[in-house]
Amino acid sequence: MAKGLEFDSVIVDNVSKENYPQQSDRDILYTIASRAMHELNLVVQTQLPTFLNTQKA
Numbered sequence: 001m002a003k004g005l006e007f008d009s010v011i012v013d014n015v016s017k018e019n020y021p022q023q024s025d026r027d028i029l030y031t032i033a034s035r036a037m038h039e040l041n042l043v044v045q046t047q048l049p050t051f052l053n054t055q056k057a
Contacts, residue, residue, distance in 0.1 A: 010036035013043045
């Protein structure tokens with residue numbers, strides 16, 4: 001129903017490696033995140049999953 005739509009604000013609850021274990025799941029997370037026009041909130045329970053770490057060592 002939301003295909004191609006954008007929203008002012010998007011909230012993604014419980015972002016974790018356990019909830020997005022495979023690349024296909026992370027592709028879905030990317031699609032969810034890319035729908036936010038102005039504000040994106042990622043809610044994590046403990047720490048930011050390593051697959052979301054954008055800093056290079």
